[in-house]
Amino acid sequence: MFLSKSKFLNDFAKKRGGHFAAGKIISGTDFESSIPILRELNHQGLSTTVDYLGEFVDSKEVANVRTDECIKTIKMIHQERLDSHMSVKMTSLGLDIDRQLVIDNMTRILDTAEKYGIMVTIDMEDSPRCQATIDLFKQFKEKYDCVSTVLQAYLYRTEQDLQALSAYKPFLRLVKGAYKEPAEVAYPEKKDVDDHYKKLIEQSFHYGLYTAVATHDDNIIEYTKELAATLNIPHDQFEFQMLYGMRSQTQLELVEQGYKMRIYVPYGHDWYGYFMRRLAERPANIAFAFKGFIKK
Numbered sequence: 001m002f003l004s005k006s007k008f009l010n011d012f013a014k015k016r017g018g019h020f021a022a023g024k025i026i027s028g029t030d031f032e033s034s035i036p037i038l039r040e041l042n043h044q045g046l047s048t049t050v051d052y053l054g055e056f057v058d059s060k061e062v063a064n065v066r067t068d069e070c071i072k073t074i075k076m077i078h079q080e081r082l083d084s085h086m087s088v089k090m091t092s093l094g095l096d097i098d099r100q101l102v103i104d105n106m107t108r109i110l111d112t113a114e115k116y117g118i119m120v121t122i123d124m125e126d127s128p129r130c131q132a133t134i135d136l137f138k139q140f141k142e143k144y145d146c147v148s149t150v151l152q153a154y155l156y157r158t159e160q161d162l163q164a165l166s167a168y169k170p171f172l173r174l175v176k177g178a179y180k181e182p183a184e185v186a187y188p189e190k191k192d193v194d195d196h197y198k199k200l201i202e203q204s205f206h207y208g209l210y211t212a213v214a215t216h217d218d219n220i221i222e223y224t225k226e227l228a229a230t231l232n233i234p235h236d237q238f239e240f241q242m243l244y245g246m247r248s249q250t251q252l253e254l255v256e257q258g259y260k261m262r263i264y265v266p267y268g269h270d271w272y273g274y275f276m277r278r279l280a281e282r283p284a285n286i287a288f289a290f291k292g293f294i295k296k
């Protein structure tokens, strides 16, 4: 988790990115090479959300170029008739540089997304950026229907955030949370995170929000199925989400059982931070990819 924020290792990894493109958790280094993968997922009944990898951008020029790439991607999702949303991180559009920069960049993205009817989800990053991300979401949601966001079960604050966001009727992705957070702000124990996650799913159903339960955890998935059945929540009011390359068989089984399933598909050269968080979460699952990277 600590290494996932190393700029030196990130730059080094970018140079080796081409070799890594074959990795099973990233679809390609550019959007064009990801299209066949997205098409195949759609063909299997899986919806997608694409993520142009990159975060914690510290230059205005890079943030603007990244915005252009997101706009191009949204246009291509439309042109290629893919069943896909797009996910973006506010730090990749300039959140750490200047608030107005991120507003201008995201406005350009949402103008395009609205024109083509593509949903854009604002990923949630680490806790120091949580309030700013929520504030930006609220501001954009006043103007655009096609914007959604994410809340993290490991943060103590999330029940209040969910309550506050419920008035905006968002398409809401719930996750456990992927960053290393101190005990002052986040539950240190997995059991408490899981319990809180279940509570949030129930709360989200209660508010009538379209709820995306983004997890690979069978325990949470089973809980969601049972809760939805008990509360008579129709299958078009919620969905499951998983990361590309993780539990592929389970993804298909959920579709066969009649649930909506969306796959988060990352692409781009800037794969290092994403990769390291996945490695920290479940080393065994992506050890094969890491081995391949070291060998080349």
Ligand SMILES: Cc1cc2nc3c(=O)[nH]c(=O)nc-3n(C[C@H](O)[C@H](O)[C@H](O)COP(=O)(O)OP(=O)(O)OC[C@H]3O[C@@H](n4cnc5c(N)ncnc54)[C@H](O)[C@@H]3O)c2cc1C
Pocket: 122, 123, 124, 125, 150, 152, 175, 176, 177, 178, 179, 214, 215, 216, 217, 218, 241, 242, 243, 246, 247, 263, 264, 281, 282, 285
């Ligand atoms: C679609 C999607 C979007 C996300 N967006 C964000 C975001 O915006 N912000 C953010 O902070 N985090 C995000 N995350 C990451 C998330 O917060 C977690 O870090 C990540 O999903 C790991 O937690 P988990 O719920 O999958 O279960 P874990 O707690 O990692 O695992 C629980 C159990 O699930 C099973 N399991 C997990 N993975 C596998 C596997 N690959 N194969 C077999 N069994 C497995 C195991 O039994 C494991 O013990 C996202 C995750 C997904 C799926």
